[in-house]
Amino acid sequence: MRTVWRQTRSFSAPVRLLMINQFAINLAFYMLMPYLAAHLAGPLGLAAWAVGLVLGVRNFSQQGMFLIGGTLADRLGYKAPIMAGCLLRTVGFGLLGWVDNLPALIAASAATGFAGALFNPAVRAYLAAEAGERRVDAFATFNVHYQAGMLLGPLVGLALLAADFRLVCTVAAVLFAALTVLQWRALPARHGEPAVAAPPSVLGQWRTVMSNRPFLLFAVAMTGSYVLTFQVYLALPLAAGQALGARGTWATSGLFVVSAAVAVAGQLRLTGWAKRRWDPAQALVRGLAAMGLAFLPLALTPPGARAGVVLALVAAVSLLAVGGAVVYPFEMDTVVSLSGNRLVATHYGLYNTVSGLGITLGNLATGALWDFAVRHDALWLTWSALTATGLVCASSVAALARSGRLTARREPELVAA
16 A cells, blocks of 8 residues: 555645545445445335336436536536536435435436536546646556545445445535535646637537547447446356355455455556556557456356356456456556547547447347356356457457557647537
8 A cells, every 4th residue: 555655645736636536436436326226125115117217317327428528628627527526426415315206316316427427537637637648657546546445435335324324325425525625625727738729619529529530449449348347247246146146245245345456456566567568559458358368267167166156256357357457547548649638538528428338238238148148058158258359359459559540649630510
């Protein structure tokens, strides 16, 4: 932890504040969200379709609105959307604990999702602008704080849940309220690099980003990595439940802990090691390949071998976390490079939207393939398909690098509406 602390202190005050903010954001988010479905179905007695609707609205309002959040950040500056997102999540999380009718719960869920769409692109664009030439190191350190919040949040939430779910929501809301005040008082206003000629409208801003073909190709090529990462929530818990029955829930919790712990403990070392040996494109390709190969042990393990499945699950989540830790800082840096350092937040917003769409389609395909594999006693099909997804992503990024499409752009061509 001393290494993380020294690395964090080596950045400017705004960068340090953004990292602390992200830790607190994830701490508050993950102390509540893992237990929301049980609260809706249990004490509130909502039907399963209503629970799915509330959770789905949150996901849609975040993934579908990232482009809006990034656009606002580039037009208004980065500080305002960050503060607005934290304030909106204060309201949303507070409502989730104190309302009990479906329309109000949907409104609260939509507010929490749109809040993420507001501050996520703005935070990453601010971090990239403030870190300058140290973007890769900044994003690596940022990810340590991000994962630490994910690691501690469910544990804090579980402790508070022993008292009352309303207490969980109230504490989470108070944390976001404190973040809003802290950023208002301490975070300097910051805009992106000025363009040669500002886009005349929001549509012109979007067309500028949409005309950036190398960026779009990179975004599409990277969607598979998000599908693979999401399997910690889908395929791996399904495998744990099938192998261990009722104990699968505890095993799934353990997998989350292992994933976050690997990222927290290894992120800075992995980033430094990769920087010394590879260029950014090589780091991306090798990290993506590792993420795909993470599922190979499960493909080679007989489903009936409980101990073997458990070991394969631990190996899978560990290698997936290692690959993701290698990829993340270079991925975030590449987005900035491909943007030409202009309209960075809008590029991040569209990038997240493309990734969200990829996750949705990828999860549908993975779920359908899982059902097919279970019926035909051929789970190796699911794991092989996920391995192939990672290797295809790696090959696609390698092809983009060979064609010169991953080289930094000087300036995006601004397109009039």
